[in-house]
Amino acid sequence: MTDPATAPEPLRAAVRRAVQAAWERATAEGALPAVPADAVAPVVEIDHPGNPEHGDLASNLALKLAKPLRRPPMAIAEALAGALRAEAADLLGEVSVAPPGFLNMRLAPGAIEAALDAVRSADAAFGRVRVAAPQRLNVEFVSANPTGPLTVGNARGAFVGDLLCRVLEAGGHTVTREYYFNDSGRQVRVLGASVAARRLGEELPEEAYRGDYVEDLARALPAETWSAATAPGADRDGMIGAWASERIRSGIQASLEHLGVRFDVWKSEASLHRDGWVDRAVERLRAGGHIYEEEGATWFRSTTFGDDKDRVITRGNGEPTYFAADIGYVTEKFSRGFDHLIYIWGADHHGTVARVRNAAEAMGYDREHVEMRLVAWVRFVRDGQEVSMSKRAGEFITLDELLAEVGVDAARWSFGSRTPSTPIDFDIELAKKQSAENPVYYVQYAHARIASILRKAVESGIAPAPSLAGAIADDPVAGALAREILRLPEVVEDAATDGQTQGVTAYATELATSFHAYYRDRRVVDPADPATSAARLALVDAARIALRNALALLGISAPEQM
RNA sequence: GCGCCCGUAGCUCAGUGGACCAGAGCAUCUGACUUCGGAUCAGAGGGUCGGGGGUUCGAAUCCCUCCGGGCGCGCCA
Numbered sequence: 257m258t259d260p261a262t263a264p265e266p267l268r269a270a271v272r273r274a275v276q277a278a279w280e281r282a283t284a285e286g287a288l289p290a291v292p293a294d295a296v297a298p299v300v301e302i303d304h305p306g307n308p309e310h311g312d313l314a315s316n317l318a319l320k321l322a323k324p325l326r327r328p329p330m331a332i333a334e335a336l337a338g339a340l341r342a343e344a345a346d347l348l349g350e351v352s353v354a355p356p357g358f359l360n361m362r363l364a365p366g367a368i369e370a371a372l373d374a375v376r377s378a379d380a381a382f383g384r385v386r387v388a389a390p391q392r393l394n395v396e397f398v399s400a401n402p403t404g405p406l407t408v409g410n411a412r413g414a415f416v417g418d419l420l421c422r423v424l425e426a427g428g429h430t431v432t433r434e435y436y437f438n439d440s441g442r443q444v445r446v447l448g449a450s451v452a453a454r455r456l457g458e459e460l461p462e463e464a465y466r467g468d469y470v471e472d473l474a475r476a477l478p479a480e481t482w483s484a485a486t487a488p489g490a491d492r493d494g495m496i497g498a499w500a501s502e503r504i505r506s507g508i509q510a511s512l513e514h515l516g517v518r519f520d521v522w523k524s525e526a527s528l529h530r531d532g533w534v535d536r537a538v539e540r541l542r543a544g545g546h547i548y549e550e551e552g553a554t555w556f557r558s559t560t561f562g563d564d565k566d567r568v569i570t571r572g573n574g575e576p577t578y579f580a581a582d583i584g585y586v587t588e589k590f591s592r593g594f595d596h597l598i599y600i601w602g603a604d605h606h607g608t609v610a611r612v613r614n615a616a617e618a619m620g621y622d623r624e625h626v627e628m629r630l631v632a633w634v635r636f637v638r639d640g641q642e643v644s645m646s647k648r649a650g651e652f653i654t655l656d657e658l659l660a661e662v663g664v665d666a667a668r669w670s671f672g673s674r675t676p677s678t679p680i681d682f683d684i685e686l687a688k689k690q691s692a693e694n695p696v697y698y699v700q701y702a703h704a705r706i707a708s709i710l711r712k713a714v715e716s717g718i719a720p721a722p723s724l725a726g727a728i729a730d731d732p733v734a735g736a737l738a739r740e741i742l743r744l745p746e747v748v749e750d751a752a753t754d755g756q757t758q759g760v761t762a763y764a765t766e767l768a769t770s771f772h773a774y775y776r777d778r779r780v781v782d783p784a785d786p787a788t789s790a791a792r793l794a795l796v797d798a799a800r801i802a803l804r805n806a807l808a809l810l811g812i813s814a815p816e817q818m
Numbered sequence: 819g820c821g822c823c824c825g826u827a828g829c830u831c832a833g834u835g836g837a838c839c840a841g842a843g844c845a846u847c848u849g850a851c852u853u854c855g856g857a858u859c860a861g862a863g864g865g866u867c868g869g870g871g872g873u874u875c876g877a878a879u880c881c882c883u884c885c886g887g888g889c890g891c892g893c894c895a
């Protein structure tokens with residue numbers, strides 16, 4: 257994509273600055289008193305009123321100022337409105353005041369037209385913004401251990417994490433996508449033992465992975481690996497487990513790429529130990545007095561930071577816990593220069609959030625920059641019956657299977673439109689049935705329809721007008737669509753700021769609805785009226801760009817025809 | 819028992835301090851193609867926002883409490 261700097265400033269941001277300036281102006285001119293030193297000055301908030309009669313944009317600033325300024329909100333609003341009319345004549349048309357103290361604003365038609373022209377020149381960059389404080393971010397997600405293929409249980413984390421990354425990037429942050437996997441330790445040995453048993457045709461051990469994929473692995477095991485692993489003195493289960501987990505890991509990578517989810521860094525747990533990150537981190541904690549030995553184990557004094565209990569770092573048998581690797585990993589990540597770490601974890605991991613953040617704080621990092629986002633569990637249901645998922649027992653539906661039935665675009669939409677922290681029921685039969693009715697097709701259809709119109713225009717020899725100046729001022733139907741188009745950067749700004757990414761699907765739906773309404777009311781290509789057609793084509797082209805960019809943000813295709 | 823998350827229309831879910839914001843999609847019902855794509859559009863019915871208290875000029879949204887559901891509380895990962 258193009259440099260975000262080339263993207264136009266969101267109109268709302270421009271209005272926010274104008275209102276801020278008007279406030280300062282009114283204060284300087286004596287129309288409003290200054291905020292007393294002991295009071296907190298409110299932040300200027302601009303939103304879109306639900307009722308169109310209230311204008312395009314509104315601010316509750318006067319309501320917020322009423323208390324600190326000890327003035328009636330209506331009087332404050334009048335003072336602000338007066339200053340604003342002088343401050344932003346080009347940007348705003350009508351500025352009015354409504355009880356109990358709202359400041360209502362209507363955009364100047366010229367400002368809307370100019371913004372639409374900017375949309376078309378920004379093209380792919382439209383919708384990319386720069387948040388107040390762009391950061392270098394590390395986002396770790398999925399991170400399923402390579403002891404079996406990804407299941408539908410991993411789907412939500414994958415989609416939610418990928419969407420968050422896309423949104424953060426569109427907001428101007430620099431994002432590294434990271435997958436952490438456990439390639440050593442007990443589970444890998446169990447996997448190795450399971451594969452070895454299959455290879456030998458033996459009964460599986462009590463604790464074993466039982467899925468069909470274990471059988472496949474046993475068949476695919478190269479003869480050289482097998483003979484090396486079974487040589488006298490060789491660590492058979494460890495060696496086979498290592499081979500198997502790497503093979504599974506690359507399969508996971510392929511599955512994720514099929515979903516359009518790519519990682520920049522694949523980090524192995526073993527490498528954190530091998531490269532000394534874990535030892536150094538523990539020493540760092542020890543130097544700070546946060547470590548003690550008891551009952552043969554090494555403990556981190558997590559209770560210092562409010563945890564319920566202290567946490568074991570090294571077991572009595574000398575083996576480090578998973579938590580030890582987590583601590584080392586934090587230092588390793590920060591050593592790469594990230595400002596902020598984000599972890600997307602399943603809700604079942606919430607018990608481990610505090611200890612990792614506590615350890616980070618103990619090592620001298622700002623715990624606010626170690627952020628865990630918990631994704632609620634998906635309850636998979638088939639015909640009303642819960643489908644139990646167990647990799648060990650071999651009872652699971654793989655991610656690949658789900659997507660073969662539901663489709664990547666529909667699945668991305670389904671998970672992207674829901675708040676990550678809300679638990680959801682996912683009925684697989686219903687999803688298959690409903691995949692044809694997924695709202696994603698509604699949005700894609702709008703895009704395809706626009707593409708069709710543009711093709712039609714080429715046939716008719718009518719090109720979109722280079723500029724919309726003066727073209728939509730007195731057409732309310734066009735104005736409604738234009739306003740919707742111009743909201744994309746605001747949606748991105750909001751989502752990148754608070755991480756509430758589900759607003760993007762809502763926006764895409766609303767934009768599609770606006771376009772369909774426009775299509776209904778205005779004939780775009782009319783050979784009898786080339787001038788009007790050219791202007792309408794330009795507007796529709798801007799809608800195409802907004803729709804396509806919103807879908808791109810969601811990782812969903814924008815088809816030219818369906 | 820303690821901690822975290824959740825409870826909004828028949829179903830799946832948005833909205834989490836503002837003014838017709840009580841919404842969307844699906845489902846149900848009624849309409850609309852001799853005109854740019856009907857995978858569309860117009861309209862209808864349907865909810866004491868789990869219950870109750872409180873804070874506020876204003877509460878689905880914040881606080882308390884109760885009820886209901888999920889998850890966690892390992893020298894597992």
